Amino acid sequence: MIEWLDTVIQGVLLGGLYALFAIGLSVTYGVMRLVNIAHGDFIILAAYLALPLVGGLAWNPFAVIPAVAIVMFALGYTLQRTLLNRTLGPDILPPLLVTFGFSIVIQNGLREAFSSDSRSLPLGALETASLSLGDTIAVGWFPLIAFLVAVALVFALSFVLSRTNTGIALRATADDPATAALTGIRSAHVYGLAMAMSFTLVAVGGVFSGIRTTFTPESGPLSLLYSFEAVVIGGLGSLWGTFAGAVILGVAQAIGAKFDAGFGILTGHLVFLAVLLIRPNGLFAKTR
Amino acid sequence: MSHRSDLRSPVAPAAPAVRYEVATRAGRITAGAAVVACLALVALPLWGDAADARFVIEVICYIVLAQMWNLLAGYGGLVSIGQQGFVGLGAYAILVFAQHWGLNPFWSIPISGIVVALCAVPIAKLVMRLRGGYFAVGTWVVAEVMRISFSNLSVLGGGSGQSLTVMTQIERATRENVTYWIACALLIATIGGMYALLRSRFGLALMAVRDSEAAAESQGIDVTAMKFRVFVLAALGCGLVGALYYLSVLRVAPNASFDLNWVVVAIFIVVIGGIGTMEGPIVGAAVFFLLRWLLADYGSVYWIAMGVVAIAVMVLFPKGLWGMVRGRTGIDLFPLQMRLAVEAEPIAPRPAGDSLASSIRRESMPSAPFTASRSSGADS
Numbered sequence: 306m307i308e309w310l311d312t313v314i315q316g317v318l319l320g321g322l323y324a325l326f327a328i329g330l331s332v333t334y335g336v337m338r339l340v341n342i343a344h345g346d347f348i349i350l351a352a353y354l355a356l357p358l359v360g361g362l363a364w365n366p367f368a369v370i371p372a373v374a375i376v377m378f379a380l381g382y383t384l385q386r387t388l389l390n391r392t393l394g395p396d397i398l399p400p401l402l403v404t405f406g407f408s409i410v411i412q413n414g415l416r417e418a419f420s421s422d423s424r425s426l427p428l429g430a431l432e433t434a435s436l437s438l439g440d441t442i443a444v445g446w447f448p449l450i451a452f453l454v455a456v457a458l459v460f461a462l463s464f465v466l467s468r469t470n471t472g473i474a475l476r477a478t479a480d481d482p483a484t485a486a487l488t489g490i491r492s493a494h495v496y497g498l499a500m501a502m503s504f505t506l507v508a509v510g511g512v513f514s515g516i517r518t519t520f521t522p523e524s525g526p527l528s529l530l531y532s533f534e535a536v537v538i539g540g541l542g543s544l545w546g547t548f549a550g551a552v553i554l555g556v557a558q559a560i561g562a563k564f565d566a567g568f569g570i571l572t573g574h575l576v577f578l579a580v581l582l583i584r585p586n587g588l589f590a591k592t593r
Numbered sequence: 594m595s596h597r598s599d600l601r602s603p604v605a606p607a608a609p610a611v612r613y614e615v616a617t618r619a620g621r622i623t624a625g626a627a628v629v630a631c632l633a634l635v636a637l638p639l640w641g642d643a644a645d646a647r648f649v650i651e652v653i654c655y656i657v658l659a660q661m662w663n664l665l666a667g668y669g670g671l672v673s674i675g676q677q678g679f680v681g682l683g684a685y686a687i688l689v690f691a692q693h694w695g696l697n698p699f700w701s702i703p704i705s706g707i708v709v710a711l712c713a714v715p716i717a718k719l720v721m722r723l724r725g726g727y728f729a730v731g732t733w734v735v736a737e738v739m740r741i742s743f744s745n746l747s748v749l750g751g752g753s754g755q756s757l758t759v760m761t762q763i764e765r766a767t768r769e770n771v772t773y774w775i776a777c778a779l780l781i782a783t784i785g786g787m788y789a790l791l792r793s794r795f796g797l798a799l800m801a802v803r804d805s806e807a808a809a810e811s812q813g814i815d816v817t818a819m820k821f822r823v824f825v826l827a828a829l830g831c832g833l834v835g836a837l838y839y840l841s842v843l844r845v846a847p848n849a850s851f852d853l854n855w856v857v858v859a860i861f862i863v864v865i866g867g868i869g870t871m872e873g874p875i876v877g878a879a880v881f882f883l884l885r886w887l888l889a890d891y892g893s894v895y896w897i898a899m900g901v902v903a904i905a906v907m908v909l910f911p912k913g914l915w916g917m918v919r920g921r922t923g924i925d926l927f928p929l930q931m932r933l934a935v936e937a938e939p940i941a942p943r944p945a946g947d948s949l950a951s952s953i954r955r956e957s958m959p960s961a962p963f964t965a966s967r968s969s970g971a972d973s
Contacts, residue, residue, distance in 0.1 A: 340726020342674070391908050397725040401672050402864055402907050409857065409900035413893035526853065530737065533730040537723070571741045574734050578719065581731070585722040 311442050312559050318444070320535075320555025321452030322517065324548045325510030326528055327535035328459060329503035331547050334536070336479045336499040337393055339400045343407035345529030347504060350411055351377055351511025352426065352520050353419060359426045366426045366516050374508040381504030385497040393496070408525065415522035423519040426512065451513045455548075458506060463544050465502075475499055527570070534577040540587025549589055615792070620928040627784075635777050638770045646769060650776045650841050652882060654834045657783045658855060659862040659874035661830035664787065666860075667869035668803045669823035672725070674856055675732025678716075678739045679828045681851035682709045683835025685743055688845045692757050699771055702836045709832025710825050717824040721817070733853075740851035754846025757839070772841045779833055787871060791929055799823070800929070803869055831855075864903050867913025871927035876915045 326348055333339045341347075354376060355369045384407075392399035428447060435443040466472035477485040478495045486492055514520065514528065531554060539550025554573050561572025580588065637646060658676065665671045686705035691698040716735055723731040744752045760768055790796050801809035802819050810816050839845050858881065866877025884902070888895035910917045918924065 334726070338725070340729065342726075342729070388904070388908060398666065398672060398868070399907050399911055401726055401729060402860065403904050405674075405857075405860065406900045406904035406907065410897050410904070413896040413900070417893045417897070526733075530730065530734055533727070534734065537727060537731075567741070567745065571738065571745075574738045574741070577734060578738065581719060581722055 307441050312563050313556055316556030316559030317552050318448035318452045320552030321455035322513055323531050323535050323555055324455045324551035325506050326532040327547050327551045329506040330532040331536045332499055333503045336475055337496050342401060342404040344532055346408045346411040346525030347507050348511040348528045349520055349525040351508040352515030353415055355426055355512045356424055366428055366512055370509055370512050373512055374505050377504040377508035378501045382497040382501040385500035390493050390496055412522050421521055423521045425519045426515040428516050459544055459548055537587055538577055538580045540590025543589055546589030615928050617925055617928045619924045619926055623926040631781060643769055646773045653776045653780045654838045655858055656874060656878045657779055657830055657834050658859040660783050660787055661827040662859040663863045663874050664823055665827045668799045669820050671820055672729045673732040674729045675736040676831045677851050677853055677855040678736030679709050679831035680835035680855045681739060682712055683832035684839040684845045684850040687836040687840055688755060692759050698840060702775060705836035706829050706833035710829035713825045713828030717821050736851055740847050744847040757843045760843055776837055788927055861899050861903050865906050865913060867915030870915050872915045873913050
């Protein structure tokens with residue numbers, strides 16, 4: 306019994322990491338109906354950006370996060386303004402296919418630059434340090450930090466979206482870009498900011514993910530699938546719904562992996578399909 | 594309007610012969626070229642070697658996959674990133690039918706295709722609950738579930754897969770030639786079938802859905818049912834490709850059969866060639882294999898180049914290379930438009946007083962064919 310509690314706790318903490326991935330995806334979808342197929346590859350790209358600083362210059366991975374976040378923020382804004390804005394319109398195909406192209410370019414670019422060897426971002430002693438809760442349950446410090454950072458970032462994001470001018474502009478554009486434009490909101494810039502925010506979350510998630518597990522240039526698609534599953538399980542249009550979806554996914558994977566190491570990912574996929582079957586709008590959908 | 598009818602003589606001239614034609618000169622040339630190409634293709638075993646045949650089978654597989662993806666995304670508006678799931682299912686279906694159950698391997702190909710199409714029915718019901726980009730990733734998840742599930746089926750070889758050893762019982766030349774001809778038949782059936790499909794009532798409805806879902810729905814087209822049929826049909830094509838391809842390479846393994854690259858290549862081919870056209874996938878396949886041949890020695894750089902080309906085409910020419918050619922020249926190799934053809938000549942022997950009326954009539958009905966609905970020609 307206590308063993309299962311341990312599994313669930315590990316799953317919840319893993320879900321925090323997935324929430325960072327997933328919220329980036331749901332922000333871009335919410336604001337401009339853009340599903341970024343390269344989302345997972347950008348997560349892995351962030352981990353590779355941290356690699357030379359952590360591996361080569363031996364910085365602490367946590368100290369690298371701000372630098373990676375700034376680079377990813379700029380990259381997200383630039384890509385949106387130069388390429389992706391041109392593809393937005395009633396037809397959903399162009400943005401999907403352009404981001405799909407990004408995915409292929411990033412994967413193969415990383416393979417060319419870093420080879421297909423699996424890498425990781427070493428954290429030193431903290432990697433294995435744990436906090437004992439009672440006699441049998443121990444919670445790793447690192448997964449706990451990752452979870453708390455995720456919670457803090459979701460709070461920060463929901464504050465930005467509800468209280469700041471930028472957030473109001475984002476939500477107005479999401480609701481009706483034409484009317485928002487009448488009030489002087491530049492949608493091209495707002496879309497750039499939305500993508501930049503998504504990329505910032507991706508940067509944090511990418512570095513955490515690189516500390517937690519090893520990664521290769523091919524790891525991106527799996528991260529995309531997790532992000533996407535969390536968003537659909539949680540239901541569109543709700544930040545905390547997505548967070549809950551990510552936690553459910555993390556728990557499902559942890560429980561699956563307990564039966565057999567190979568079944569973790571499969572169990573996550575199956576829970577996603579079950580939710581799709583029973584509650585196609587997600588468990589915590591705000592809209593509809 | 595009334596002025597014009599005043600000019601008519603009491604004895605109305607015979608209504609000009611009205612007919613509808615679809616054929617164009619480019620279309621006739623295509624038909625001729627297609628017959629020649631088919632003959633050359635079918636006769637390949639006479640003039641080429643086994644390596645040529647294997648290459649052509651691969652090209653055919655990609656053209657068929659691309660046509661299927663084009664049918665889904667270009668006509669049905671269903672952007673799928675999970676077609677490799679159906680390719681893999683086809684591969685495993687042929688493994689089960691030919692290797693495990695001992696059915697005739699060649700007949701197992703169509704059977705596999707049908708079984709895959711049947712599997713697609715519940716899958717369609719499930720993934721079609723998602724829209725747009727979410728549908729895309731949803732199909733991908735389904736394909737992943739299949740890959741992991743087959744990796745864990747030890748009866749079918751688990752993660753390392755199994756070989757189709759039954760094929761060694763068939764003499765090599767027979768095996769290779771029959772597989773090759775089945776591939777040719779699949780190509781001809783796909784292109785011919787797609788063309789016939791698009792010319793049919795179903796195709797007309799499908800193109801209406803492609804152009805505007807809302808407008809199509811308002812004309813009484815059941816858009817959801819159309820999409821469902823398109824999804825199952827595309828699964829049939831992908832299943833046939835999986836069965837055929839793995840019958841020719843003789844080894845089925847989960848990571849290769851359910852490889853994302855199947856759909857990646859299909860998407861590239863369609864996007865570069867021109868989405869939502871019959872010609873696009875063929876043009877795209879030519880460009881794809883040309884690029885592959887040019888950049889064969891460069892590994893990842895080749896894929897980066899493909900990605901960049903696809904992004905550039907999507908941003909600069911969203912209708913693809915063929916869309917650009919057609920926009921400039923108006924050529925339709927597979928003409929689908931129904932055009933009204935009116936024969937204005939000869940109007941020769943007439944009563945003298947009728948000359949004015951007939952000349953007006955001649956002006957109002959140009960002899961060059963023009964696009965028109967059925968009703969506009971019928972009121973005279």
